[in-house]
Amino acid sequence: MSCTFRSTTRRGQSHLPEKVRWNEAGAQYSLFEKEKLPRFPFSIDQEGDIYVTQPLDREENDSYVFYAAAKDEYGKPLARPLEIHVKVKDINDNPPICPSTVTVFEVQENEKLGSNIGTLTAHDMDEENTVNSILGYRIVEQTPKLPTDGLFLVQTYQGVFQLAKRSLKKQDTPQYNLTVEVSDKDFKTLCFVQVNIIDINDQIPIFEKSDYGNLTLAEDTDIGSTILIIQATDADEPLTGSSKIVYRIIQGDSEGRLGIDTDPQTNAGYVTIRKPLDFETAAISNIVVQAENPEPLVSGVTYNASSLATFKLIVTDVNEAPIFSQDVFQAKVSEDAAVGTKVGSVTAKDPEGLNVSYSLRGDTRGWLKIHPVTGEISSVAPLDREAQSLYRVRVVATEVGGSSLSATTDFLLTLTDVNDNPPRLVKNYTGLFLCYPLNAPGSVIFEATDDDQQSLRGLHFTFSLGSESLQNHWEVSKINGTHARLSTKHTDFEERLYEIPIRINDGGRPPLEGTVSLPVTFCTCVEGRCFRPAGHQAGIPTMGMAVGILLTTFLVIGIILAVVFIRIQKNKGKNNVGSAQASENQPLRS
Incomplete structure (x- = not known):
């Protein structure tokens, strides 16, 4: 099969001067796509000429790849399909497009x-x-x-x-x-x-007055209070970065106790208290404020004295409560600390220099005491992490003399664990049973725990029988760190309750061991359920006792009935004798 490419395809052409020829006559030609396209704009006649059947659009598809096949009259391929490439040449059919409307x-x-x-x-x-x-x-x-x-x-x-x-x-x-x-x-x-x-920022803010005078405030004035309104103006375009004013304190307030908020409409500055005032550290402060624009000034224009204003802040003394050195005091101690051990301390100072006395509130367990002068906290009773691992009390600092003002804070005592609790069963096992009679050795599973921290005991218990005399009848095997299996060694058990002592060791430091009693009942089973007689309770007779009482009652009743019967018979005999005598003494009547 030969292929001859004659020219490139352009939009609007009706045929593609591309021709394929088989060497012998009688070949039948067809086209098929290499990849499925939304439309296939080509066809081939039986002379091997390839035509464009639909307009081509380079912006839609700039090239096509397809195959031409030649078959004989029976539909048998004469040769391998010929791959044909068509490139669509561009024509100027698209106008420029603006990036946006404006x-x-x-x-x-x-x-x-x-x-x-x-x-x-x-x-x-x-x-x-x-x-x-x-x-x-x-x-x-x-x-x-x-x-x-x-x-x-x-x-x-x-x-x-x-x-x-x-x-x-x-x-x-x-x-x-x-x-x-x-x-x-x-x-x-x-x-x-x-x-x-x-607009360019070529105008600086100018204060309406440079000195706002003296401002006297008590040191306990509320945070957030507005204490002064200042005003500067700017000749740049209103409501732009060039005319907006930001006020900044550049001198006299190194602690940041004051702040200034700007009204976005009027550029008025509201001086507020951001942190508590303190007569003891800053009784008088000379405050210098600068008015600035958030946008930089143009080259050649600088801020000058017209953008500065001052005022004097005078703070008056107020008797204040003591102040703790920390918001919260924390300490950590082992739960086995000896009574009298120091567990922590607190410190507070009175702003006026008065002495401070310490006391505790909320010591619900009575574990702690505090030295009223030094603030040292010590234990006065044994501590128990299992009762309460994080112990919170309130510490009160009261000034000695003056107005006896006080302040409070929290003291948090964290108790660290020691291995002081022996292992125990995780629950009360009352429902463990084995079906009677045993056909094969049986077993029950139980779980252990203790009240110490998991990190100390590590969930690694060891298990053993609590009595050597039971070793011929029972055995204990460990399943994992918390579970074990109690198994019978034979099948010859009575239908009753067995209390099996189990020894559990927690492997702690130091290791603690506890012996628990595991109740196992042998009972008759129906469909996998245990049916056993109710256990004897105090004040309630057993079945044997009930039978004995019933027989005794029947015996007593029988004796009573026998006595009554005998007496009745005797009375009948007496009555018969009396009647006979009376008849003999009576005269005969005709």
């Missing part, structure tokens, strides 16, 4: 001539880096034409805008609208550019 640039009013103020980048969908996609830019209109037309120029092929004639002044006009023609070889498009003029 492109916005901003420029300061003191911008120098020739400065770049922005770039307009239009787009053309035709093939890149060809004559069809090269764009040119030209300003066709400036609105308004104040103070003159032609204030801006644009680089023809880069789209870069520059200031052409003079520096801009916002008072002339705050905004310019430019109409820009963007063109390629055949098409033209109008794009729109908006240039906003930004």
Whole structure:
């Protein structure tokens, strides 16, 4: 099979001068795609000529790859399919596209001539880096034409805008609208550019007065209180970064006790208290405030004395409560610390220099005491982490003399664990049973724990029988660190309850061992459930006792009935004898 490529395909052509030929006559030709496309715009006739059946669009698909096949009259392939590549050449059929409806640039009013103020980048969908996609830019209109037309120029092929004639002044006009023609070889498009003029910061804030006098406050004045309003003005454009005023204390308040908030509408400054005032450390302060703009001043303009104001802050003394050196005091001690051990200390000072006395509140367990003078805290009773691992008490510091003002803080005592609890069963095992009679050795599983911290005991218990006499009947095997299995060694057990002593060792430091009783009941089972007689309770007779009582009752009743029967018989005999005697003594009647 041969292939001859004659020319490239262009939009609107009806055929592709591409021809394939089989060496012998009678071949039947067909085309099929290499990859499935939304549409396949080619066909082939039985002469081997390939045609374009639909318009081609390079922006949709710039190339096609497909195969031409030749078969004989029976449909048998005559040769391997021939791969054909078609490249779609671009034509200039797309106009330039503006990047947005309006492109916005901003420029300061003191911008120098020739400065770049922005770039307009239009787009053309035709093939890149060809004559069809090269764009040119030209300003066709400036609105308004104040103070003159032609204030801006644009680089023809880069789209870069520059200031052409003079520096801009916002008072002339705050905004310019430019109409820009963007063109390629055949098409033209109008794009729109908006240039906003930004006011420059060439005016400094000026205080309405330079000295606000003396300001007297008590040292316990509330935080957040507004204590003074100051005012400066700025001649730059209102409500811009050039005219907004920020007030900053530059002298007299190294502790940052004061702050100044600015009203965004009026530029008034509200002096507030940010931290507590302190007569003892700063009774009198000479405060210096500077008014500034958040936006930098232009070159050649600097702040001067007109942007400064002062006032004197006088703080009066107030009797204050003691102050603790920390917000919260914390300590850690082992739970086995001896009674009388020092566990921590607190410190507080009175601002007026008075002595301080310490006391405790909330010592609900009675574990601690505090030295009233030194603030040392010690134990007065045994500590127990298992009862309470984090113990919180309130410490009260009261000034001695004066107004007896006081302050409180928390003392947190963390108790660290020691291995002082023997192991125990994790629950009360009342439902352990084995079916009676045993057909094979059986077993039950149980779990151990103790009340010490897991990190100390490590969940590594060891288990053993608590009595050597049971070793022929029972055995204990460990399953894991907390679980074990109690198993029978034979099947010859009675139908009753067995209390098996189990010895458990926690392996701690020092190791503790406990012996527990594990109840196991042998009982008759029905469908896997245990049915066993109720256990004897105090005051309730057993079955044997009940039977004995019942028999005794029947015996007593029988004796009573026998006695009654005998007496009745005797009485009948007496009555019969009396009747006979009476008859003998009576005379005969005819």
